[in-house]
């Protein structure tokens with residue numbers, strides 16, 4: 001049995017067109033976990049035939065899919081990546097390596113568009129505003145709440161995330177910031193997605209994302225369970 005160093009969670013809702021390109025680009029030692037969220041285009045069968053681990057999550061929502069992937073993961077490090085070919089799995093080491101080197105506890109990929117149409121203006125604007133708000137409220141110097149990211153599996157589980165929709169990536173960031181994790185941002189290329197846009201590419205999707213995220217930001221964010229506070233001595237013991 002191969003011991004994978006990194007499990008890559010790929011939330012997937014009808015991404016049959018993008019999956020072959022993505023799955024052939026997994027770096028060595030990285031295992032793809034495709035979380036099929038009720039696709040009707042054969043995504044699950046394609047992913048399975050290309051050697052990915054497939055997990056089914058019936059409950060709709062980006063967070064439901066992402067979290068099911070986290071629960072299915074077994075590798076010490078878990079990375080997240082969209083399954084729409086907007087991000088290249090060959091770039092995953094950019095977010096994973098600082099975790100492996102114990103230089104950071106959460107690494108976020110800051111999306112750097114490769115072409116002018118990679119990122120719709122309304123989504124970019126919403127993201128710039130959100131990042132500004134997050135810098136002000138948490139003091140963490142981030143500029144994008146990007147979907148490509150990595151952390152240790154045990155740390156992510158300790159955050160005890162509850163959002164199952166578009167707020168999941170934000171809740172992860174807020175939990176990590178509240179628990180004083182070392183959060184690092186790295187640049188990652190962002191290309192136009194393959195297939196039909198679902199969230200930020202559509203006005204409806206963007207409005208849902210804004211609603212989910214505003215709800216998280218307006219409630220006094222609860223501090224995560226004590227276990228999510230990383231004590232360096234515990235962390236080092238766990239690694240030896």
Ligand SMILES: Nc1nc2c(ncn2[C@@H]2O[C@H](COP(=O)(O)OP(=O)(O)OP(=O)(O)O)[C@@H](O)[C@H]2O)c(=O)[nH]1
Pocket residue numbers: 010011012013014015037060061062065081082083084086193196197198199200201202
């Ligand atoms: N929107 C949405 N995406 C899901 C769901 N379940 C899984 N996904 C996947 O989550 C990832 C992110 O969704 P995207 O549709 O790419 O969202 P986005 O990047 O904000 O916007 P677009 O790429 O423009 O659609 C994709 O790989 C989707 O296939 C779900 O219930 N809703």
Ligand SMILES: [Mg+2]
Pocket residue numbers: 082084086193
């Ligand atoms: Mg996308």
